[in-house]
Amino acid sequence: MASPRIKFPHVKRYKLFIFWATLILAFTEIHQFGPRYLLECWILPNLFFDTNIMAQSSLKQYLRSLRWTPLPVGVGLALIAFQQYRHTRKREAARLGQADPCDCLADEWEVQAYKLLPLRQFSKAWGWVNGLELPEWSRKSVLGLYVRTFGCDMAEAEVEDLGKYKCLSELFRRSLKDGVRPIDPSAAVVSPADGKVMSFGMVNCGALDQVKGVSYSLRKFLGPNCWNAGGPMVVTKRDDDDCFHRTCLKDGENNALYQCVVYLSPGDYHRFHSCADWKVDFRRHFPGELLSVNPSIAAWVRNLFVLNERASYVGQWKYGFFSMTAVGATNVGSIQVYFDEELKTNDVIRNKSVFHDKHFDDRLVELSRGRAFGEFNLGSTIVLVFEAPKGTVPCVEVGQRVRMGQALFRIPHSYVGMTLDETVHQGTQR
Structure with a gap:
């Protein structure tokens, strides 16, 4: 079932044109270097014309006299290096508390330029x-080179022989x-x-933490609410994240929404499992970037x-609402879910601004903690x-x-499967 398009903020096109035109022209001519040439090419475009033509009344001849001079490759690389240096300095200042993390965020035109890269095609090629x-x-x-580079522990693998x-x-x-990832018996999640x-x-006012100091909208992340009593989509105010937040809660007086983001690096175990005892009602697929x-x-x-x-x-x-989201990434266009064979990711045919729902009404999908859920092709994120x-x-x-099966959240007065003498728990586990 296709749902409405997702609209993103408008970005002025001329900024994207200038950015990509600069980079493209920077790499078109490598053979011309030298102080004089560099001085002549700092301004884009550099127009040369004959002053005698200026005096002529023919605009056509004047336009024909113009020619574009591409930037040398060194200038293009210097531009990229400067941008990277600037963002690195900002991130370091934010880490030391000398700047707001939001000051380190990319401008909209930079994000749009990033999205123009052929990441989907590159991911398909990488998968091939x-x-x-x-x-x-x-x-x-x-394979040994990969294992050494990313620190994979092959002693835990069912098949240790790389051959x-x-x-x-x-x-x-x-x-x-079997047994290398025991499930914590005392943790609900x-x-x-x-x-x-x-x-x-805890999720506050419908905002989720992407990283410390950077948040995003729960409403935009999950899409319209259609899970309340299995009914139709709940229409809320378009920009009211707090209202959407409340529609997710079954017991708004005693309960709250919680969130956790786990990033899988290339060297990690690439399969993911159910983190709680729950029932899946439906799947929503966002093609996206x-x-x-x-x-x-x-x-x-x-x-x-x-x-x-x-x-x-x-x-x-x-306790009510529960969701688990597998997020794709560069080189991770392939997301496989074992009980959902219809899921097709990294499909260029699908419109990236439309999401697609699938309900599991015809068959019961009940998952227990630790049950195999799916796998990534390289590494990504679970939300x-x-x-x-x-008080959770x-x-x-x-x-x-963290390792699969390790405790993330414990609920007060709920000890899941433990005996009475095992009900005293410490805080953070290492």
Whole structure:
């Protein structure tokens, strides 16, 4: 079922034209260097004309006399390096508390320019390369280079011998030995994957934390509310995030919304699992972009998770609303969910501004903590948004490394499956 288009802020086209024209022209001529040439090419465009033609009345002849001089490649590289240096300085100042994190965010025209890159095509090409079968004699050296580069722990893999993996994609999606990821029996919500916690905590006024100091809209992230009692979409004020926030709560008096973002790096275990005991009602697929979700990019691009392709699975658990969203990224256009074979990601045919819903009314999808949910092709992000009693205790910190099955949140007076002598718990777990 297709739903209304998602509208994004208008960006002046001339800024994008200037940006990309500068970069394209910067790389068109490499053979011309020298002080005089550099001085002549600092201004874009550099127009040369004959003063005698200016005196002529023929505008046509005057226009024909104009010629464009491209910037040298050095100037283009210097421009890119300067932009990167400026953003690095801002991020460092924000980390030290000397600047507001919002000051480090990219301008709209920069984000639009970033989106113009052929990231979807590049991701498809990368997926094709990953699926190429390697000659048996080269597997240990090629795959071993990847393992050493990203620090993969092959001792935990069900198949430790690199020679048994036919391609890089099989290594990404490797399974683990039984028992190496025990599920915390006391936590109502456990980590769905190995990775790093980018943000966590209570959702306030319909805003989710992308990283510390940078937030995005829950309403834009999940789309229109159609999960209340399985009814039609709840229409709220277009810009009222707080109103949308309240429609997600089953018990607004005693409960609150909580969220947690887990980032999977290229070296992590690439499968993800159910983080709680819950029932999935429907899936909402947003085609979107495939921008990088690396923490440094997440701290630079506003509304990154709203822009990117994602598959949101929404349902109910003991305390009310529950959702788990797999976010795509550069080189991670392929998101596979084991119980949803119809999900097709990184599909250029689909309109990126329209989301698509699928309801699971015909069959029951009940998930328990730790049950296999799906897999990424390289590494990406899982976003959890759920309803729980007020006073729910987080068990992690921002920047902490977690493993699948480790406790994320504990609910007061709820010990899930523990005995009475095991009901005393500490705070953060390492």
